[in-house]
Amino acid sequence: MILTIDVGNTRIKAAVFEESTVLENFVFEKNELEEKIKKILKKFSNCSDLVVASVGKIEKESFLAFEKELNVHFFTHEDVFPFVNKYATPKTLGIDRMILASGATLQFPKQNRLVIDAGTCITYDFIDENDNYLGGAISPGLRLRYEALHNYTAKLPLLTFETPEHYIGNSTKQAIHSGVVNGFVYEIDGFIDEYRANFSNFIIILTGGDAVFLAKRLKNTIFANSNFLLESLNQTFQYKNRQ
Numbered sequence: 168m169i170l171t172i173d174v175g176n177t178r179i180k181a182a183v184f185e186e187s188t189v190l191e192n193f194v195f196e197k198n199e200l201e202e203k204i205k206k207i208l209k210k211f212s213n214c215s216d217l218v219v220a221s222v223g224k225i226e227k228e229s230f231l232a233f234e235k236e237l238n239v240h241f242f243t244h245e246d247v248f249p250f251v252n253k254y255a256t257p258k259t260l261g262i263d264r265m266i267l268a269s270g271a272t273l274q275f276p277k278q279n280r281l282v283i284d285a286g287t288c289i290t291y292d293f294i295d296e297n298d299n300y301l302g303g304a305i306s307p308g309l310r311l312r313y314e315a316l317h318n319y320t321a322k323l324p325l326l327t328f329e330t331p332e333h334y335i336g337n338s339t340k341q342a343i344h345s346g347v348v349n350g351f352v353y354e355i356d357g358f359i360d361e362y363r364a365n366f367s368n369f370i371i372i373l374t375g376g377d378a379v380f381l382a383k384r385l386k387n388t389i390f391a392n393s394n395f396l397l398e399s400l401n402q403t404f405q406y407k408n409r410q
């Protein structure tokens with residue numbers, strides 16, 4: 168049994184796997200880390216490994232206490248990945264993006280893959296059919312867009328997500344919802360159109376905290392898998408152990 172942990176910039180997501188099957192999922196905040204892991208390990212006392220990918224403010228040291236109970240693996244750029252990293256600055260590529268690219272490569276062999284992770288940021292990662300990781304894009308996520316409009320202006324209120332009534336927003340609130348939500352959806356559809364125009368034989372994987380909401384609104388029909396990062400962590404760890 169493996170406990171996988173994804174430390175994002177907004178929340179921590181975790182899942183316990185028995186081989187490739189998810190037994191249970193968890194979501195928690197940074198300040199609850201230790202207490203939650205203890206609880207999970209109490210319930211799933213057969214866990215042999217704790218596997219972490221962190222782009223948030225939690226470092227390896229926070230997990231060392233658990234080394235008494237099980238094997239702890241904190242993924243870094245030094246690990247072996249199943250793709251060739253063609254990013255011009257491979258050392259600055261987010262470890263979450265490396266894990267997503269790895270999961271896409273292992274799960275969908277011999278095809279072009281685009282992974283879209285709609286989390287704190289939206290990240291786009293493209294791995295071609297020859298398993299070259301080429302890069303992608305980083306842009307602000309849904310909540311970050313609402314927060315940025317409020318934090319960097321004098322007059323715009325901080326709103327929480329609401330489906331816009333129309334693309335022509337007829338009030339400050341509706342104009343913000345239209346700009347944020349429609350802008351978010353148009354951006355992603357625009358990127359997908361661009362990739363589709365340039366590549367055939369490819370799969371799109373949509374994940375992250377906003378994936379389910381997005382999947383219903385995109386013009387392009389794509390399958391959302393909110394668990395893709397945790398599944399990829401599990402698969403990348405098993406891949407590493409086979410090397």
Ligand SMILES: Nc1ncnc2c1ncn2[C@@H]1O[C@H](COP(=O)(O)OP(=O)(O)O)[C@@H](O)[C@H]1O
Binds near residue numbers: 328
């Ligand atoms: N309970 C929640 N708390 C925070 N964000 C949430 C929540 N539910 C959905 N979201 C959405 O999820 C996004 C963050 O996604 P997530 O995958 O958790 O981010 P990260 O992996 O960067 O920590 C936000 O843009 C927000 O719109």
Ligand SMILES: CC(C)(COP(=O)(O)O)[C@@H](O)C(=O)NCCC(=O)O
Binds near residue numbers: 175222259261289
């Ligand atoms: C782009 C990110 C902030 C996304 O983080 P997330 O939205 O998953 O919390 C993270 O992947 C990161 O810190 N990347 C480093 C820069 C890069 O990937 O080029």
Ligand SMILES: [K+]
Binds near residue numbers: 285286287290
């Ligand atoms: K992301």
